[in-house]
Amino acid sequence: MLTTKDNETVCRVGPDTPMGKLMREYWVPALLSRELPSRDSDPVRVMLLGEKLIAFRDTNGAVGLIQNHCPHRGASLFFGRNEESGLRCVYHGWKFAHDGTCVDMPNEPAESDFRTKVKAVAYPTQERGGIVWAYLGPRATPPPLPDLEANMLPEGQRVAQAVLRECNWLQALEGDIDTSHLGFLHHGAKTDADYRPGTFAYYAVHDRAPRYQVVDTEYGAMYAAYRPAGEGQEYWRYAQFLFPFYVMIPSGVMGLQIWTRAWVPMDDEHVMFYSMHHANTFSQRGLPLRAVDPGASTPTPEAAALAIPMRMQPNTTDWFGRFRLIQNASNDYLIDRDKQRRRLDYTGIPGIHQQDQAVTESMGTIFDRTQEHLGSSDVMLIRVRRRLLAAAEALASNSVTPPGVDHPEAYAVRGGGALLPRGADWLQATAELRKAFVDHPELDPTIAGG
Ligand code: FES
Ligand SMILES: [Fe+2]
Numbered sequence: 001m002l003t004t005k006d007n008e009t010v011c012r013v014g015p016d017t018p019m020g021k022l023m024r025e026y027w028v029p030a031l032l033s034r035e036l037p038s039r040d041s042d043p044v045r046v047m048l049l050g051e052k053l054i055a056f057r058d059t060n061g062a063v064g065l066i067q068n069h070c071p072h073r074g075a076s077l078f079f080g081r082n083e084e085s086g087l088r089c090v091y092h093g094w095k096f097a098h099d100g101t102c103v104d105m106p107n108e109p110a111e112s113d114f115r116t117k118v119k120a121v122a123y124p125t126q127e128r129g130g131i132v133w134a135y136l137g138p139r140a141t142p143p144p145l146p147d148l149e150a151n152m153l154p155e156g157q158r159v160a161q162a163v164l165r166e167c168n169w170l171q172a173l174e175g176d177i178d179t180s181h182l183g184f185l186h187h188g189a190k191t192d193a194d195y196r197p198g199t200f201a202y203y204a205v206h207d208r209a210p211r212y213q214v215v216d217t218e219y220g221a222m223y224a225a226y227r228p229a230g231e232g233q234e235y236w237r238y239a240q241f242l243f244p245f246y247v248m249i250p251s252g253v254m255g256l257q258i259w260t261r262a263w264v265p266m267d268d269e270h271v272m273f274y275s276m277h278h279a280n281t282f283s284q285r286g287l288p289l290r291a292v293d294p295g296a297s298t299p300t301p302e303a304a305a306l307a308i309p310m311r312m313q314p315n316t317t318d319w320f321g322r323f324r325l326i327q328n329a330s331n332d333y334l335i336d337r338d339k340q341r342r343r344l345d346y347t348g349i350p351g352i353h354q355q356d357q358a359v360t361e362s363m364g365t366i367f368d369r370t371q372e373h374l375g376s377s378d379v380m381l382i383r384v385r386r387r388l389l390a391a392a393e394a395l396a397s398n399s400v401t402p403p404g405v406d407h408p409e410a411y412a413v414r415g416g417g418a419l420l421p422r423g424a425d426w427l428q429a430t431a432e433l434r435k436a437f438v439d440h441p442e443l444d445p446t447i448a449g450g
Helices: 004-010 018-022 167-175 181-186 199-208 301-306 329-336 337-341 354-364 376-399
Strands: 029-032 044-048 051-057 063-067 103-106 124-130 129-133 158-165 210-216 220-228 233-242 246-248 261-269 272-279 418-422
Touching: 004 124, 004 167, 004 376, 018 181, 018 329, 018 376, 029 044, 029 158, 029 261, 029 272, 044 220, 044 261, 063 124, 063 129, 063 272, 129 167, 158 354, 167 376, 181 199, 181 354, 181 376, 199 220, 210 376, 220 376, 272 418, 329 354
Parallel strands: none
Antiparallel strands: 029 129, 044 051, 051 063, 124 129, 158 272, 210 220, 220 233, 233 246, 233 418, 246 261, 261 272
16 A cells, blocks of 8 residues: 555656656657658647647657647647748747747737747657657756667567556556456456466466566566466566556567557546557557467467457547547446356456456546555565655655666566576576567467467
C-alpha cells in the first residue's frame, strides 16, 4: 500500500508536481508522426502531462507543439490557419512559428515592435521511429533521446501504435509489471493440455504461482518470475521498468523480442499507451496479432489472445478523442458472460489489451492505494513505486538528475523469457541476451509456445 500523500505524489504529473517535474526531465512521446501526415496538415489537440498543447507540421515539415491559448487574448490555436511556416490565430491574425516565435502581428501598426516582445510557449520536438518526441523540461539544451531499440529500427521494420486508457498512468503501467495476472486474467481458462510440453506456454499454465527476483538497475528496475520447467530447468520471465514510464514485458523469447511499451500521462486521469515494436513481433493490423515469434507455427498463448483485433473508434479532434477502443467501460468491454460461464474464456472479454484495459480502468481513475493488500507477486511494483518516489524526492530536494536522463545507452536492453539450468545465476546467465542491437540466429522462436 501507499500513504495518501505518496499516492498523490507518484500519480500526479502537472507542471508543479514532483512527478510532473521528474517526467519533464525526459523526452516524452507526444503523438504519432502519422497524426501530422503532411506539411501544413490540420493541427491536433494534444494533452500531455496535464498541459493543453496544439501540434502542427509547418510548411518545412518541422513539428510545432505550442500552447493552446493564443498569447494575445487566449483563443485556441487549434482553430489556427497552418500556413506559410506558422500557425496563424484566427481571432486577430497573430502568427507563430513552430518554436513559438511571433512572426506576424497584423493588427498592430507596422512601426510597432510589440511582436518581438511576445513569444508563445512551444516545446522542442524531434521525430524518430514514427513518434514525435517532445521535451517539456527546464534545460536550454535538452538531453539525448533514450536508445530504445524498438524506436530505432529502420523504416519498414518498425511499428508505432497508440491506445488511450482512461485511468492514471501508473495504474496502467503497474499491470505491465505484475506478471502473475497473466495466468488468470489472460489465460485462466487454459490448461496444460492446450500447449506443447516443453514450451514457455506450457510451463506458464502448469505453474501459476511463480517465485520472483527483483533488482535495481541504472535505468530503473528489472524483475524475473521463475518456475520449474523440464528436467533440471527453470522457466524465467524478465521484465524491465525504465524511467520514467517504459516497460519491456516478457511475451516472447529473450534475445528475439524487440518491444517497448510507454505509458505517457496525458493528465492525471488519462494515459496514452504507445507500443513500439519490431514489425515481426506483431502484425500491423492493430496491436498484436500474430505469433510473437515469426517462426512459430502456433502462436504463444499471449500472442493467440492478443490476436483479437483492437477495433478502434474513429479519432475525433477532442482532447481525449484519439485512439479510443470500441470496447470500453460504457459497453462493459463487450463481455460475453456465456463464454465466461462455460470457461471458454476466463474473462469473456475479447482481447488481451482490452482485458487489461477493463481491469485497470475498473479500479477508478486513481485508485486509493491505502486500500491495497499487496502480496509476494507485487514485489516489482512495490520496487518501482519506491524508485519513482525516491527519484522525485531527490530531484525536488537536491536537484539530482533522475536515472537515465543523461545515459541514453542505458536504455539499450531487452525483456523476454528464457529456460535456464536450475540454480543458474539469473543475472549473469542472461547478461548477453538482455543487450539490445544484437542478433541471435541461434535462438529457437518456437520454444515460446505451440
Ligand atoms: S487571440 Fe489570438 S490573435 Fe488575438
Ligand atoms: Fe495483462
